[in-house]
Amino acid sequence: MRLELFAIPGIPEVQPGDDVGAILAQAARASGEELRESDIILVAQKIVSKSEGRFRVLSEIVPSDEALDIAKRCGKDARKVQAILDESSAILRVSNATPDGIIIARHKSGWVSANAGIDESNLGSTDGQLLLLPIDPDESASRIAESILRCTGEKPGVIVTDTFGRPWRKALVNVALGTSEVPPIISWVGKTDAYGRRLNVSEQALADELAAASGLLMVKNAGKPAVVVRGLQWDRASRATCREYVRPVEQDLFT
Amino acid sequence: MRLELFAIPGIPEVQPGDDVGAILAQAARASGEELRESDIILVAQKIVSKSEGRFRVLSEIVPSDEALDIAKRCGKDARKVQAILDESSAILRVSNATPDGIIIARHKSGWVSANAGIDESNLGSTDGQLLLLPIDPDESASRIAESILRCTGEKPGVIVTDTFGRPWRKALVNVALGTSEVPPIISWVGKTDAYGRRLNVSEQALADELAAASGLLMVKNAGKPAVVVRGLQWDRASRATCREYVRPVEQDLFT
Numbered sequence: 342m343r344l345e346l347f348a349i350p351g352i353p354e355v356q357p358g359d360d361v362g363a364i365l366a367q368a369a370r371a372s373g374e375e376l377r378e379s380d381i382i383l384v385a386q387k388i389v390s391k392s393e394g395r396f397r398v399l400s401e402i403v404p405s406d407e408a409l410d411i412a413k414r415c416g417k418d419a420r421k422v423q424a425i426l427d428e429s430s431a432i433l434r435v436s437n438a439t440p441d442g443i444i445i446a447r448h449k450s451g452w453v454s455a456n457a458g459i460d461e462s463n464l465g466s467t468d469g470q471l472l473l474l475p476i477d478p479d480e481s482a483s484r485i486a487e488s489i490l491r492c493t494g495e496k497p498g499v500i501v502t503d504t505f506g507r508p509w510r511k512a513l514v515n516v517a518l519g520t521s522e523v524p525p526i527i528s529w530v531g532k533t534d535a536y537g538r539r540l541n542v543s544e545q546a547l548a549d550e551l552a553a554a555s556g557l558l559m560v561k562n563a564g565k566p567a568v569v570v571r572g573l574q575w576d577r578a579s580r581a582t583c584r585e586y587v588r589p590v591e592q593d594l595f596t
Numbered sequence: 597m598r599l600e601l602f603a604i605p606g607i608p609e610v611q612p613g614d615d616v617g618a619i620l621a622q623a624a625r626a627s628g629e630e631l632r633e634s635d636i637i638l639v640a641q642k643i644v645s646k647s648e649g650r651f652r653v654l655s656e657i658v659p660s661d662e663a664l665d666i667a668k669r670c671g672k673d674a675r676k677v678q679a680i681l682d683e684s685s686a687i688l689r690v691s692n693a694t695p696d697g698i699i700i701a702r703h704k705s706g707w708v709s710a711n712a713g714i715d716e717s718n719l720g721s722t723d724g725q726l727l728l729l730p731i732d733p734d735e736s737a738s739r740i741a742e743s744i745l746r747c748t749g750e751k752p753g754v755i756v757t758d759t760f761g762r763p764w765r766k767a768l769v770n771v772a773l774g775t776s777e778v779p780p781i782i783s784w785v786g787k788t789d790a791y792g793r794r795l796n797v798s799e800q801a802l803a804d805e806l807a808a809a810s811g812l813l814m815v816k817n818a819g820k821p822a823v824v825v826r827g828l829q830w831d832r833a834s835r836a837t838c839r840e841y842v843r844p845v846e847q848d849l850f851t
Contacts, residue, residue, distance in 0.1 A: 344812060346599040434849040445849060453764035508763055508850040509708035510771070510841045512781040512801035514808065526767040545811065546767035553769065553808030556800065557599060557828060573812060586765045594689040594700060595763040595850050 344572045348558040348565040349374070349382075355566075357394035362488025362499075365567050374569070376489055381498040381523055381573060383515070383555035385566035386474060387460060389481045389501050395473040397424055411435055415442025421459070424471050428457035433596045448474065451587030452518070453596070454505045475501065478519025479582045486521040498523035498575065502552040502559075508595070515556035517548035517583050524548070524578040525585045547575070548583060599827045603813040603820040604629070604637075610821075612649035617743025617754075620822050629824070631744055636753040636778055636828060638770070638810035640821035641729060642715060644736045644756050650728040652679055666690055670697025676714070679726050683712035688851045703729065706842030707773070708851070709760045730756065733774025734837045741776040753778035753830065757807040757814075763850070770811035772803035772838050779803070779833040780840045802830070803838060 352368045355361065361384065369376050376382065404412065404419035408426055412419035415435045422444065426432070429446035433453060436443040446457040458474040475481040482499040490496040501519035506512075517525060525548040555568035590596075607623045610616065616639065624631050631637065659667065659674035663681055667674035670690045677699065681687070684701035688708060691698040701712040713729040730736040737754040745751040756774035761767075772780060780803040810823035845851075 342603070342813065344599075344601040344809075346601070346809075348597070436849055438847060443849070447764075507801075509702075509843055509848065510801065510804065511843050512799035512804070512841065514801045514804050516765070544767035546762075546765065546769045547812070549765065549767070549769050550808045550811045553805045554601075554812065556805045557802070557809065558597065586767065588764055588766050592693060593764065594691055594698070 342572060342574055344570060346554060346558055346568060346570050347374075348560075349567040349569060350565070352388070352564060352566055355388040355391045357391065357396075359392045360488050361388060361392045362485040363492050365485070366489045366492035368567075369569070370493075376493050376495055376497050376569065377571065378495040378497060379571070379573075379575075380495075381500060381551055381570040381575065382485070382489070383500050383502050383552060383559075383568045383570065384482070384485060385559055386458070386478070386501055386503040386518055387472065388566045389475050389478070389485070390460075390472050393475055393481065395475060397471045397473060399424075399469040399471065411444065412442075415444060416440065417442040417444065421456070421461075421471065424459055424473075425457045428459060428473060431596075447590075447596075450474070450478070450518075451584065452505075454503075458503055458518075474503065474518065479521070479584070480519070482519040482521035496522075497569075498577070500548050500551055500555075502555060504556070515552040515559065517552040517586070520548050520581045520583050522577045522579060522581055523551065523575060524581050525583050546586070548581075549586070597827060597829055599825060601809060601813055601823060601825050602629075603815075604822040604824060605820070607643070607819060607821055610643040610646045612646065612651075614647045615743050616643060616647045617740040618747050620740070621744045621747035623822075624824070625748075631748050631750055631752050631824065632826065633750040633752060634826070634828075634830075635750075636755060636806055636825040636830065637740070637744070638755050638757050638807060638814075638823045638825065639737070639740060640814055641713070641733070641756055641758040641773055642727065643821045644730050644733070644740070645715075645727050648730055648736065650730060652726045652728060654679075654724040654726065666699065667697075670699060671695065672697040672699065676711070676716075676726065679714055679728070680712045683714060683728060686851075702845075702851075705729070705733070705773075706839065707760075709758075713758055713773075729758065729773065734776070734839070735774070737774040737776035751777075752824075753832070755803050755806055755810075757810060759811070770807040770814065772807040772841070775803050775836045775838050777832045777834060777836055778806065778830060779836050780838050801841070803836075804841070 402420040408423035431447040434445040499521040657675040659678040663678035689700040754776040
């Protein structure tokens with residue numbers, strides 16, 4: 342099995358209401374590539390959220406007392422803190438270790454990340470706007486896959502990715518927020534190794550591995566928000582959801 | 597830029613004292629591939645540790661009172677707990693949530709992972725042995741790269757990988773434990789996006805992205821412990837070390 346990875350070139354600036362799947366299919370075709378049923382397309386959350394109009398205008402946000410208190414502790418704009426609170430089910434850590442402050446939050450979807458995944462870079466718009474995560478990244482991925490199917494007659498796997506930090510490792514990696522038909526987890530439970538022993542890798546985070554791989558080509562400042570992985574042998578999972586990755590709070594050893 | 601990923605087939609069972617670099621170069625050649633200066637070779641920790649003889653025999657381990665106490669709390673063999681204690685600078689969490697118990701430890705090298713990276717699967721040897729991480733995975737990677745250079749005249753980048761869990765995401769991904777000349781972190785600090793705004797990705801975990809990508813092909817039960825990434829444009833960093841990933845304890849918000 343050989344894998345080929347390439348970024349889809351020439352993707353225009355995405356606007357609210359845009360059909361991301363159609364944009365990707367057309368950009369791929371214009372570059373001489375046809376997207377295939379067996380491909381997996383990794384799409385940066387940023388263009389998905391833009392197409393879904395997931396913006397908030399800072400000047401319209403009135404911070405609560407809780408937001409004002411957290412802002413004081415971490416040095417972040419209280420309106421941004423309010424936006425983070427509005428997206429989160431829990432605030433896990435607040436730190437002033439960086440100039441912008443650090444807020445680690447559990448997003449309502451279950452993701453634990455910095456700033457509840459809210460983004461203010463690469464917005465391609467006036468200052469004072471924030472970009473939120475898609476409401477349902479699995480649904481976003483499915484919509485993109487269906488739209489590619491309409492444009493090309495082929496329905497690839499689609500994964501919506503975002504870039505997360507890690508608690509004990511510096512720097513960031515792409516992870517999978519939403520999936521269309523690509524299984525997030527491959528279970529090796531019950532399978533044995535060449536010597537008949539239980540495998541130490543019980544569950545493989547397939548969609549996260551794909552997302553991290555796409556990070557090699559999603560150069561953040563060069564407009565490459567979509568990457569194609571070709572050649573992977575994968576089984577379609579019609580009910581696949583990245584919510585499988587969310588560790589239940591009661592199993593969380595670290596918050 | 598197009599990336600090609602493939603596993604090196606036909607790698608024999610590695611024994612203590614084996615020259616992993618020579619084994620990889622010969623296996624690649626036997627499969628019709630010559631390793632190239634611009635390639636990056638991802639090598640599973642397991643075969644590196646085996647070649648370095650990093651075994652411990654369970655029956656020779658005498659558990660301390662601390663090990664016996666932790667074993668009681670998590671249900672793990674006290675001798676395995678002692679081996680974990682011997683490899684670790686700190687025990688962060690102990691849980692009996694799984695039949696084997698869970699011990700999250702900070703390895704003396706700084707890595708935070710389950711069981712201090714100690715492995716008892718795929719050992720290809722009699723029961724009762726444990727496999728420890730390499731003493732210096734950067735040094736291991738450099739040795740492998742030098743050995744490939746001697747065999748082929750080309751010195752690829754080499755990354756030694758292991759499979760880690762994540763605190764808030766289920767399932768496991770490959771991460772980089774050691775590197776030869778592949779920079780672990782690419783800093784985008786000070787660079788701006790297409791709109792002149794600071795990038796939200798300040799630091800890209802390049803070696804971890806490569807490690808995770810290799811996980812797509814390192815099928816755990818099919819003897820594919822080495823993967824080649826070809827086509828990546830990367831700058832050699834002669835002093836590269838995966839210790840760059842270790843977040844200083846004083847910056848750790850979660851233990």
